[in-house]
Amino acid sequence: MTRVLSGSVLLVLTLLGVIYATPVCYLVGIGIIGTACLYEYFGLIRAMGIRAQPWFGYFAFWILLVDFHYRSFPIAALLSAVLLILFLSALWRYRQPVQDRAFALMAEILGILYFVLFLYPAIPLRYDYGNEAGMHWTLLLLIVICTGDTAALVFGKTIGKTPFAPILSPKKTYEGAIGGLFSGIVAAIAAQQFLFRDLPFGHVVAVSILIGISGQLGDLAESMLKRAANIKDSSHLIPGHGGALDRVDSLLFAIPVLYIYLSLLYS
Secondary structure (H helix, E strand, O other): OHHHHHHHHHHHHHHHHHHHOOHHHHHHHHHHHHHHHHHHHHHHHHHOOOOOOHHHHHHHHHHHHHHHHHOOOOHHHHHHHHHHHHHHHHHOOOOOOHHHHHHHHHHHHHHHHHHHHHHOOHHHHHHOOOHHHHHHHHHHHHHHHHHHHHHHHHHHHHOOOOEEEOOOEEEEEHHHHHHHHHHHHHHHHHHHHHOOOOOOHHHHHHHHHHHHHHHHHHHHHHHHHHHHHOOOOOOOOEOOOEOHHHHHHHHHHHHHHHHHHHHHHHO
């Protein structure tokens, strides 16, 4: 019951945000999600024995996110500044062994870029292609991911026999992955026919395939981090669902893939 209630609340909040949020509110919402994910990411890093310094990670994440949106400062210059500060910070951690400093530096760089570059495209995806079209593409993304995740779990538990990635995620099976992929495609086609008739059918089918595949890869990417940290859930932030990173891991790969596709389509 707890899982259902918390999932329902998340679903309602997500739909309200996608449909009604202004660009500024949307930016803040994405920033809050990214901060929660970054917090959990640094928890995984600590569990791996890497002593990273998260304070600058949060600061750099917000600075880059806001600058990507408003283009107030050259992005290349800002990225250079962030990397320069991270390197200087690693150089001056004289109490840590050199190897620990290098590992911490790499973990900090990955964490910042992981969530900025994979979450930020959700904003132009929602607003750059027209209010209605952007909303429909975003909702289609959520439909494919949610349907695919649920179907993969059902197929995996009922008919799953062949391990898909036994080292990274022992419970995942080929049957579950294929069932989740095709279920997402069917859900996308149904959504286009009954809800989003303005979206081109062929492109809906194409992006549903790409979203389905990239979403499963995003899930595996987080599983790799959790397996390295020997942790089951990234946190216990969401009752019955684990952490924020557990909920958006599939979206983290699917968002930029869809954004790249639409950038080419609308160009």
